Amino acid sequence: xxxxxxxxxxxAALAACSAPDPKISARDGWARETGASKVTAAYVTIENxxxxxxxxxxxxxxxxxxxHESTMEDGVMRMRPIDPEEGLVVPSNGKLVLGTGGAHVMxxxxxxxxxxxxxxxxxxxxxxxxxxxxxxxxxPAVAAPPQ
Amino acid sequence: xxxxxxILLWVAVAVxxxxxxxxxxxxxxxxTSRSTPTEVSFGGPFTLIDSQGxxxxxxxxxxxxxxxxxxxxHCPDVCPTTLARLVRLRRQMGSDEAFQIxxxxxxxxxxxxxxxGRYAGLFGAPVIGLTGSPQQTARVKKDFGIFSEKVGSGxxxxxxxxxxxxxxxxxxxxxxxxxxxxTDPAALAKLRRLASS
Numbered sequence: 001x002x003x004x005x006x007x008x009x010x011x012a013a014l015a016a017c018s019a020p021d022p023k024i025s026a027r028d029g030w031a032r033e034t035g036a037s038k039v040t041a042a043y044v045t046i047e048n049x050x051x052x053x054x055x056x057x058x059x060x061x062x063x064x065x066x067x068h069e070s071t072m073e074d075g076v077m078r079m080r081p082i083d084p085e086e087g088l089v090v091p092s093n094g095k096l097v098l099g100t101g102g103a104h105v106m107x108x109x110x111x112x113x114x115x116x117x118x119x120x121x122x123x124x125x126x127x128x129x130x131x132x133x134x135x136x137x138x139x140p141a142v143a144a145p146p147q
Numbered sequence: 148x149x150x151x152x153x154i155l156l157w158v159a160v161a162v163x164x165x166x167x168x169x170x171x172x173x174x175x176x177x178x179t180s181r182s183t184p185t186e187v188s189f190g191g192p193f194t195l196i197d198s199q200g201x202x203x204x205x206x207x208x209x210x211x212x213x214x215x216x217x218x219x220x221h222c223p224d225v226c227p228t229t230l231a232r233l234v235r236l237r238r239q240m241g242s243d244e245a246f247q248i249x250x251x252x253x254x255x256x257x258x259x260x261x262x263x264g265r266y267a268g269l270f271g272a273p274v275i276g277l278t279g280s281p282q283q284t285a286r287v288k289k290d291f292g293i294f295s296e297k298v299g300s301g302x303x304x305x306x307x308x309x310x311x312x313x314x315x316x317x318x319x320x321x322x323x324x325x326x327x328x329x330t331d332p333a334a335l336a337k338l339r340r341l342a343s344s
Contacts, residue, residue: 032227032231032269033269034269035265035266035268035269036262036265037220037221037223037265037266039221039222039223040223041223041224041227068224070224070225072310072327072328075294075309075310075311075326076294076307076308076309076310077225077307077308077309077310077327078298078307079222079224079225079305079307100224100225100228101224101225101228101327101328104223104224106223106224107223108303140271141227141230141231141269141270141271142231142234142235142270142271142272143231144231144232144235145228
């Protein structure tokens, strides 16, 4: 009686271990031109054609990058860093959108002003998948978020 | 003796009549003065500092409607998103004359005239960038119903703040607000109404 239950548990554990690998790609990366400001936000869509993963960190040669989240509470906009231990879920066969007014990449201490038409690279770090490089295209400040 | 009492009584009657008449004539004013405090209203005259470091009185905005937004220049996400949207919607209305866009910093510690000027100038269209002394800023925030709070310490602090845009008509009367989660068509409808009011 106990044996079949044990076998089922073992099978479940094995299934969890062999969850399909995530297949990550990044697209639609963009940021606004900054003028003199040393702070900016970068936005990117992370697609996953494999098993679930978590985005745990971001890096860029252009400044100090962190995952942040804007949230609205009673009409007040608050911005907080995302705990790297938790990160952000990249669902299996789904996508994680880092966009305006929500989770985004916050970059401080910019080494040079961002100029429209230019681009820079951002490295995305995951709990399971290998780091993925995203290209961030710099748009005029007035640009609308991509639909 | 009786005569003096009678005269005094007549005087009293006359005084009472005048007092009653005065009360009667004052009455029509009462309902209107009573109705104003029940309406939600924001705004009021203010003086801040423009991007040239000169005093900027709210009277300069009179004659054309305006959309006013409170933020800070180190705000990377919500502030530029909001200002960019206002500029784009105004373009859709066909003229930069449709309404004025005013940006007021809630972080005068870091945002002086030069900072608000550069920030307002980023959007390739007229945006009025304003700063002020901590006292001026506090007063305007109070009058416009704006909450803001510094979070964190050191040079890299951020500021939580009211994220809605407030709309005022050409006479400086509060009309409505645009929240960040409102769709572009909804926001555009409010701005068109504002421009034609």
